[in-house]
Amino acid sequence: MLDKKSPLPMYYQIEEDIKQKIDSAIYSERETIPSERELSEQYEVSRMTVRQAVTNLVNEGYLYREKGKGTFVAEKKIEQPLQGMTSFTEDMKQRGMNSSSKLLDFTIIPPPADIKRKLSLEEERQVYEIHRIRYADHQPMAVERTFIPVALVPGMQEKDVYGSIYEYIEKNHDYTIHKATQMIEATIADEEQAELLDIVPAAAILHIERTSLLQDGTPFEVVKSSYRADRYKFISEIHRS
Amino acid sequence: MLDKKSPLPMYYQIEEDIKQKIDSAIYSERETIPSERELSEQYEVSRMTVRQAVTNLVNEGYLYREKGKGTFVAEKKIEQPLQGMTSFTEDMKQRGMNSSSKLLDFTIIPPPADIKRKLSLEEERQVYEIHRIRYADHQPMAVERTFIPVALVPGMQEKDVYGSIYEYIEKNHDYTIHKATQMIEATIADEEQAELLDIVPAAAILHIERTSLLQDGTPFEVVKSSYRADRYKFISEIHRS
DNA sequence: CAGTGGTCTAGACCACTAC
DNA sequence: TAGTGGTCTAGACCACTGT
Numbered sequence: 001m002l003d004k005k006s007p008l009p010m011y012y013q014i015e016e017d018i019k020q021k022i023d024s025a026i027y028s029e030r031e032t033i034p035s036e037r038e039l040s041e042q043y044e045v046s047r048m049t050v051r052q053a054v055t056n057l058v059n060e061g062y063l064y065r066e067k068g069k070g071t072f073v074a075e076k077k078i079e080q081p082l083q084g085m086t087s088f089t090e091d092m093k094q095r096g097m098n099s100s101s102k103l104l105d106f107t108i109i110p111p112p113a114d115i116k117r118k119l120s121l122e123e124e125r126q127v128y129e130i131h132r133i134r135y136a137d138h139q140p141m142a143v144e145r146t147f148i149p150v151a152l153v154p155g156m157q158e159k160d161v162y163g164s165i166y167e168y169i170e171k172n173h174d175y176t177i178h179k180a181t182q183m184i185e186a187t188i189a190d191e192e193q194a195e196l197l198d199i200v201p202a203a204a205i206l207h208i209e210r211t212s213l214l215q216d217g218t219p220f221e222v223v224k225s226s227y228r229a230d231r232y233k234f235i236s237e238i239h240r241s
Numbered sequence: 242m243l244d245k246k247s248p249l250p251m252y253y254q255i256e257e258d259i260k261q262k263i264d265s266a267i268y269s270e271r272e273t274i275p276s277e278r279e280l281s282e283q284y285e286v287s288r289m290t291v292r293q294a295v296t297n298l299v300n301e302g303y304l305y306r307e308k309g310k311g312t313f314v315a316e317k318k319i320e321q322p323l324q325g326m327t328s329f330t331e332d333m334k335q336r337g338m339n340s341s342s343k344l345l346d347f348t349i350i351p352p353p354a355d356i357k358r359k360l361s362l363e364e365e366r367q368v369y370e371i372h373r374i375r376y377a378d379h380q381p382m383a384v385e386r387t388f389i390p391v392a393l394v395p396g397m398q399e400k401d402v403y404g405s406i407y408e409y410i411e412k413n414h415d416y417t418i419h420k421a422t423q424m425i426e427a428t429i430a431d432e433e434q435a436e437l438l439d440i441v442p443a444a445a446i447l448h449i450e451r452t453s454l455l456q457d458g459t460p461f462e463v464v465k466s467s468y469r470a471d472r473y474k475f476i477s478e479i480h481r482s
Numbered sequence: 483c484a485g486t487g488g489t490c491t492a493g494a495c496c497a498c499t500a501c
Numbered sequence: 502t503a504g505t506g507g508t509c510t511a512g513a514c515c516a517c518t519g520t
Contacts, residue, residue, distance in 0.1 A: 009508060030457055035486060046510045048289075051487090059300075061420065064456045068486050068518030075361075075458025120316075179302065179480045186427035186447040186470035204445055206427040215305045216271055217316025229427035236479065239420045250489060276505060287491045292506090309499035309505050 002043055010045050014053035017043075022062060022073055032070035033063065088134050088144065088225075089164040097136040104143075104196075105131035106158045108150055115147045118211050119219045126150045130161050133196055134225075140197045142227040152220060177220060180212040184234060187226075197228050204229035243284055251286050255294035258284075263303060263314055273311035274304065329375050329385070329466075330405040338377040345384075345437075346372035347399045349391055356388045359452050360460045367391045371402050374437055375466075381438045383468040393461060418461060421453040425475060428467075438469050445470035 002013045021027045033039070036054065040047040054071060057063045065071045092099035111119065111127045119127065130146040146165060148156075153169060160168045169175060187205045194201040206227040212220045227234075243254045262268045274280070277295065281288040295312060298304045306312045333340035352360065352368045360368065371387040387406065389397075394410060401409045410416060428446045435442040447468040453461045468475075 011508080032486095037486085046512090048511090049509060052508085054487095064419075065487060066518085067488075068516075070486060070518095072457060074456070075454075178305075179478060182477050182479060184425055184447070184475040184477075185473075186445040186468075188429075188443075188445050202429075202443060204427040204429050206425070213316075215315070216313060227427075232426075234425040236423050236425075236477070237420060238423060238477065252489080273505095278505085287493090289492090290490060293489085295506095306506060307499085308507075309497075311499095311505060 002045075010043070010049050011052040011056070014039070014043055014045070014050060015056055018053065018057060019062060027073050029073050029075050032072055035070060087164055087166045088142070089166070092136045092141075095136070098138075099141075100135045100138065101162060102133040102135070103130070103158065103162060104133060105129065106161060111147065115222055118222050119147065119149055121149060128153070128156060130165065132161075136231070139231070140228065141231055142225045143193060143196050144223060144225045146224075147222045148220065152218075175220065176215050177212050178215040180210050183209045186229070189226075193226055197226070199228055199230070206232055206234065208234065243286075251284070251290050252293040252297070255280070255284055255286070255291060256297055259294065259298060260303060268314050270314050270316045273313055276311060328405060328407045329383070330407070333377045333382070336377075339379075340382075341376045341379070342403060343374040343376070344371070344399065344403060345374060346370065347402060352388065356463050359463050360388065360390055362390060369394070369397060371406065373402075377472070380472070381469065382472055383466045384434060384437050385464060385466045387465075388463045389461065393459075416461065417456050418453050419456040421451050424450045427470070430467075434467055438467070440469055440471070447473055447475065449475065 002010060002017075004010070006013065018027070018033065021033075027033045034042065036047050036050050039050045039054075043050065054063060054065075058065060058071075061074055063071050064074050086094065089099050107129050108126050109129050111121055111125070115121075115127060116125075121127070126149075128146070128148045128150060130144075130148075132144050132146075133140055134142040134144055148165075150156075152175075153173065156168070185207050187207050189197065189199055189201055189203045189205045191201050193199075193205060194203065197205075206229050208223075208225045208227065210221075210223045210225075212223070214220050243251060243258075245251070247254065259268070259274065262274075268274045275283065277288050277291050280291045280295075284291065295304060295306075299306060299312075302315060304312050305315050327335065330340050348370050349367050350370050352362055352366070356362075356368060357366075362368070368388045368390050371385075371389075373385050373387075374381055375383040375385055389406075391397075393416075394414065397409070426448050428448050430438065430440055430442055430444045430446045432442050434440075434446060435444065438446075447470050449464075449466045449468065451462075451464045451466075453464075455461050
């Protein structure tokens with residue numbers, strides 16, 4: 001059943017096996033799966049190891065537990081929203097569109113007050129400001145301004161940001177983005193936006209501002225994006241309990 | 242230190258103690274906390290119990306671990322976004338505004354095709370449609386249409402939805418909302434919306450559509466909200482790793 | 483009552499990091 | 502080499518659900 005010599009941990013192998021059994025309807029929706037004690041006999045591991053696997057699947061939404069009754073298979077997600085955070089490039093890929101960019105401006109500046117605050121910067125620190133038009137299937141989709149502290153990514157040049165900034169950074173540094181705070185609002189296109197996005201002035205714009213944090217909480221970037229509302233909807237999943 | 246006789250589990254008491262030590266800077270940002278083995282001696286519990294507490298705090302973003310090095314305190318969140326999912330009533334309360342409603346329409350109808358699909362309903366099922374204007378500090382903030390399967394909340398009446406629908410449902414049923422899928426887009430106000438929201442036609446509207454699921458995956462409601470963009474921004478936190 | 487998940491113990495070996 | 506988190510064991514008692 002399980003490969004005890006595999007470098008993959010037992011709990012992970014159990015997770016994959018249970019997910020596969022859900023997919024193939026061996027465990028069906030709204031039905032219980034075997035109890036933790038039964039599973040620990042089947043897989044020949046301790047109950048705590050089974051529990052670790054089941055707990056992870058509960059956190060990911062595949063299963064849910066009811067005290068005294070058992071562990072049940074949750075109903076399948078109807079529509080899969082893009083899970084978590086994605087770059088523009090990844091986002092478009094998931095939507096089945098190809099993406100490209102046009103660099104309008106690449107400068108190093110002292111940060112404006114709101115950026116300085118959002119990036120928790122000291123007085124004399126500088127930031128990159130990268131101003132781009134983002135295309136999806138060769139049509140304008142968004143205009144985007146990205147602010148990144150120079151101290152975090154020293155030596156970045158214009159040629160490095162023609163494609164995905166994340167790709168460049170992942171090649172050259174070991175940063176892991178952990179989470180982000182997003183602010184989403186609706187506005188009306190001004191003349192500059194209208195021209196850059198090839199829409200009429202006064203058309204609707206979906207404005208998304210994101211502040212990304214690394215694992216240790218260091219603010220890494222502020223991205224201000226203005227999307228064409230006729231082409232873009234923002235989809236996400238949120239959890240309560 | 243800990244109350245071993247408390248009905249609160251040990252790992253929970255440890256979580257609270259560590260959080261308190263972070264707040265009071267006994268454990269400071271970017272510094273390690275004591276190792277799991279040290280903590281298990283301090284609290285006089287097994288290492289697995291300490292691990293359960295620490296794992297929860299890592300998942301909540303208070304701590305992060307680095308293999309071979311230790312467990313570190315993450316930097317504080319700069320701005321606290323409303324965590325998870327909230328009703329309009331809860332949302333406005335967190336923003337320091339009072340909320341009220343005006344019921345425009347309360348009917349039982351066969352669901353339109355998109356609602357039927359999003360609520361996974363069989364052929365002959367009916368839904369409540371609740372159409373309301375939502376006020377914040379007595380000014381119009383949003384117009385909202387809520388669709389709930391009659392089978393899930395039988396017997397709901399007009400008088401039950403003057404305030405918070407969630408409050409009514411929590412009083413009468415034992416449902417727990419687990420997660421939701423949200424779609425956010427920007428539009429331009431049409432004449433009806435402009436009149437209801439007391440804005441000029443062609444003003445920006447932030448449109449949010451939410452499908453909420455219960456713990457077992459049953460779709461519970463679809464809410465279509467149109468917010469005045471001049472008064473409302475949507476703020477959320479998203480996670481990657 | 484027997485069975486379930488929730489909590490907890492007192493060990494163990496591993497891979498990784500820092501010195 | 503010593504210390505860290507990552508994984509795992511083989512038990513235990515509890516509160517809760519159903520019959």
